[in-house]
Amino acid sequence: MKIEIILNEQKIKVEDNLSILDICKSQGINIPTLCFQKGLFPEGRCRICLVEMDGKLVTSCSTKPKKNAKILTNTEKVRQARKKNLELINPTICRGNVDNEHLICELYKEVGLESNRFEPLVKHTLDLGDVIIRDNNKCINCGRCVQVCSQIQAVHALDFSSRGHNAHVTPYMNKKLSEVACIKCGQCIISCPVGAIYERSHIEAVEAAIKDPKKHVIAQTAPSIRVSLGELFSMEGGSLITGKMVSAIKSCGFDRVFDVNLAADLTIMEEGTEFLKRLESGGKFPMITSCCPGWVLMAEHFHHDLLDNLSTCKSPQEMMGSMIKTYYAKKKKIDPKDIVVVSIMPCTAKKFESNRPEMKNMVDYVLTTREIAKLIKKNQIDLKNIKEKEFDKPLGISTGAGAIFGVSG
Amino acid sequence: MQILRETKLEALAKSRELGPKKVLDLLKEKELVGRGGAAFLTSKKWGIARNTKSDKKYIICNADEGEPGTFKDKFIIKYNAKTLIEGILIAAEVVGAKICYFYLRGEYEYLREKLEHDIKHVLIRANSEVDIIIVRGAGSYVCGEESAIIQSIMGNRGQPQYKPPYPPVEGLWGKPTIVNNVETLICAAQAILYEDWKPNLRLFSLSGNLSNPGVYELPLGVKMSSIMDIAQPDKKIKAITFGAFGGIMKVDEDMIINLETIRNARCHHGSFSIIFIDESKKIIDVCYSIAKFYAYESCGKCTPCREGTVRILNILKKIKSKQGDENDLVLLEEIAHQIQDTSLCGLGMSAGNHIITSLKHFRNDFERLIQK
Numbered sequence: 001m002k003i004e005i006i007l008n009e010q011k012i013k014v015e016d017n018l019s020i021l022d023i024c025k026s027q028g029i030n031i032p033t034l035c036f037q038k039g040l041f042p043e044g045r046c047r048i049c050l051v052e053m054d055g056k057l058v059t060s061c062s063t064k065p066k067k068n069a070k071i072l073t074n075t076e077k078v079r080q081a082r083k084k085n086l087e088l089i090n091p092t093i094c095r096g097n098v099d100n101e102h103l104i105c106e107l108y109k110e111v112g113l114e115s116n117r118f119e120p121l122v123k124h125t126l127d128l129g130d131v132i133i134r135d136n137n138k139c140i141n142c143g144r145c146v147q148v149c150s151q152i153q154a155v156h157a158l159d160f161s162s163r164g165h166n167a168h169v170t171p172y173m174n175k176k177l178s179e180v181a182c183i184k185c186g187q188c189i190i191s192c193p194v195g196a197i198y199e200r201s202h203i204e205a206v207e208a209a210i211k212d213p214k215k216h217v218i219a220q221t222a223p224s225i226r227v228s229l230g231e232l233f234s235m236e237g238g239s240l241i242t243g244k245m246v247s248a249i250k251s252c253g254f255d256r257v258f259d260v261n262l263a264a265d266l267t268i269m270e271e272g273t274e275f276l277k278r279l280e281s282g283g284k285f286p287m288i289t290s291c292c293p294g295w296v297l298m299a300e301h302f303h304h305d306l307l308d309n310l311s312t313c314k315s316p317q318e319m320m321g322s323m324i325k326t327y328y329a330k331k332k333k334i335d336p337k338d339i340v341v342v343s344i345m346p347c348t349a350k351k352f353e354s355n356r357p358e359m360k361n362m363v364d365y366v367l368t369t370r371e372i373a374k375l376i377k378k379n380q381i382d383l384k385n386i387k388e389k390e391f392d393k394p395l396g397i398s399t400g401a402g403a404i405f406g407v408s409g
Numbered sequence: 410m411q412i413l414r415e416t417k418l419e420a421l422a423k424s425r426e427l428g429p430k431k432v433l434d435l436l437k438e439k440e441l442v443g444r445g446g447a448a449f450l451t452s453k454k455w456g457i458a459r460n461t462k463s464d465k466k467y468i469i470c471n472a473d474e475g476e477p478g479t480f481k482d483k484f485i486i487k488y489n490a491k492t493l494i495e496g497i498l499i500a501a502e503v504v505g506a507k508i509c510y511f512y513l514r515g516e517y518e519y520l521r522e523k524l525e526h527d528i529k530h531v532l533i534r535a536n537s538e539v540d541i542i543i544v545r546g547a548g549s550y551v552c553g554e555e556s557a558i559i560q561s562i563m564g565n566r567g568q569p570q571y572k573p574p575y576p577p578v579e580g581l582w583g584k585p586t587i588v589n590n591v592e593t594l595i596c597a598a599q600a601i602l603y604e605d606w607k608p609n610l611r612l613f614s615l616s617g618n619l620s621n622p623g624v625y626e627l628p629l630g631v632k633m634s635s636i637m638d639i640a641q642p643d644k645k646i647k648a649i650t651f652g653a654f655g656g657i658m659k660v661d662e663d664m665i666i667n668l669e670t671i672r673n674a675r676c677h678h679g680s681f682s683i684i685f686i687d688e689s690k691k692i693i694d695v696c697y698s699i700a701k702f703y704a705y706e707s708c709g710k711c712t713p714c715r716e717g718t719v720r721i722l723n724i725l726k727k728i729k730s731k732q733g734d735e736n737d738l739v740l741l742e743e744i745a746h747q748i749q750d751t752s753l754c755g756l757g758m759s760a761g762n763h764i765i766t767s768l769k770h771f772r773n774d775f776e777r778l779i780q781k
Contacts, residue, residue: 043571044571044711046711047712047751050751057750062571084744084747085751118720164718165715
């Protein structure tokens with residue numbers, strides 16, 4: 001049903017099931033938001049997206065206007081209220097210790113908060129996980145990670161604990177994230193607007209390996225990196241930059257750059273063979289691919305009944321690691337102990353996988369897309385204008401079918 | 410006392426005889442409003458839940474009673490529980506609920522045995538399909554808020570939820586739910602049965618430095634001097650506070666206590682719990698203990714309440730110890746208004762009241778403590 005409202009003194013007709021935020025977006029009005037995530041229930045925690053409706057301040061993300069509601073989105077009252085809430089939210093992060101890539105930095109500009117009158121109050125200890133690190137000192141209790149973890153991923157590893165200003169995000173019973181049923185998918189990292197959750201970085205370890213003349217350092221890049229990396233260098237999202245990427249990685253000092261697409265080909269062959277074998281000998285169906293270590297962990301934690309359905313194959317990055325440390329090492333007559341395999345992967349769960357004892361250290365380090373971008377920037381490489389190079393042989397050749405893995409997941 | 414009149418299942422019989430529609434009309438005519446503080450018309454609330462189509466509906470009797478200085482629900486449960494239970498049954502039958510939850514404040518656990526006995530007693534005699542389940546309160550002030558109480562009963566963290574949808578449309582497990590205060594439900598039974606039932610007789614919980622603290626039934630519009638006569642304060646009273654959330658109000662003996670005078674003082678009557686502050690007490694000390702209460706009881710969900718309450722507490726601490734300056738006073742007022750204007754739930758919206766009202770009525774007391 002359509003209703004009439006007065007938005008910034010203009011009469012407009014809108015659907016009655018839309019929130020003020022949605023209406024404003026369709027009218028070209030930009031309202032700053034913080035805890036709001038598209039597609040998830042608006043909890044209205046942060047109180048940043050305030051607007052004035054009939055003289056009262058309401059959160060635009062969670063409020064649906066009534067008939068003839070008068071809405072003002074940019075009054076002095078609204079601006080002041082947004083600013084004060086942003087100031088109150090957490091003085092620790094206001095002091096310039098947030099990377100520019102995070103949502104909140106844009107918010108400071110939009111809301112116009114320059115300095116903070118308050119002192120930080122609580123001191124939390126870091127939750128140093130093997131893959132994911134949480135720094136509650138930076139946390140603003142927006143609940144985005146909690147919502148993503150429970151409502152999108154259905155993992156429920158994170159929730160709120162304590163009351164008042166001591167309220168904080170934590171795994172149950174104040175345990176560490178590495179001690180609870182977490183699948184290391186890293187969605188909490190992506191959703192965090194202040195960088196209070198971040199991956200355990202392997203950049204320094206990789207740099208040390210590169211510097212060590214005895215080590216033969218090999219990078220292997222996942223199919224998806226070549227299309228996602230450009231975004232971090234202000235190229236258009238989805239730009240295919242295979243050659244530039246390879247070239248930039250080589251410039252960072254890696255001895256060889258191989259393509260995980262080859263291992264994807266292997267995975268298809270291996271899993272296909274296993275499928276046929278199961279079909280003949282009456283194995284368990286449906287057979288589910290085991291490429292994603294996050295999903296494997298999810299099955300181990302929550303769906304034990306499905307474990308027999310999983311393919312017994314390693315994931316592509318581990319197949320590639322094995323290939324490098326056995327086949328390639330033998331061909332090139334290098335001691336596998338001197339080879340350092342660095343995977344460049346889109347996901348933090350791969351970090352966890354490389355640490356699994358079953359995998360016998362075939363992959364030494366895993367860098368995420370964000371980390372390799374940092375490394376490239378650190379080496380002052382101009383990715384946009386670098387001369388293109390090809391993957392190294394022999395493990396850089398592939399059918400290209402593996403790129404479909406990156407699309408279908 | 411009107412509240413102690415027992416209905417002895419006659420109210421239930423009368424409501425069955427009248428039918429739900431006429432019961433709602435009767436309650437509307439009797440002007441029964443919610444006694445928890447929000448003063449929403451009870452007949453309207455029940456009507457919405459009744460008209461919402463659903464396979465299941467619920468009634469929640471809110472006996473969480475966490476407001477400082479309030480103890481009227483305890484009084485009712487102690488002395489007239491059977492009439493209260495009858496009120497719950499009437500609500501259930503009018504709305505069409507089969508299960509009712511009695512959310513009993515954690516500290517009232519000692520009343521549970523007697524309550525269980527009374528529930529059994531009434532249910533057997535009432536010949537009703539309705540079941541009443543006692544749930545022990547989770548120990549947080551905010552669990553008295555209707556959407557938080559629903560979360561608490563469902564086993565979730567007791568945090569308020571954004572409204573709408575309002576509970577009478579979508580509440581417990583997504584089903585239409587009525588959340589009513591103890592006093593509202595018992596009044597419903599009494600209002601239905603007794604023709605001479607008066608809506609303006611309210612329960613006052615009086616406490617502070619008094620010779621006769623306790624629960625009293627007084628009409629709205631009562632003179633302050635008559636309340637003083639009953640309560641017998643030890644020293645001259647300079648102010649009262651309505652629980653923690655209603656704000657601090659300057660009083661004199663000639664003052665009339667009704668909704669208008671309270672509103673004019675920018676206070677809120679809430680559940681009429683009045684704490685008397687005599688001349689020996691400092692207003693800032695009262696503010697400090699209320700601020701401490703809020704900083705502890707804020708659930709931590711929304712920014713202004715979670716962070717603002719603790720900032721208020723810290724600034725008060727600073728002013729109390731004579732370390733504060735003019736800027737602190739400005740900041741104090743600013744934060745109090747910010748909490749009031751932008752918080753998510755009723756707790757937050759009231760968490761700055763004590764500061765705003767005391768700065769309005771007793772600004773001198775603060776300025777005296779400030780470094781010039």
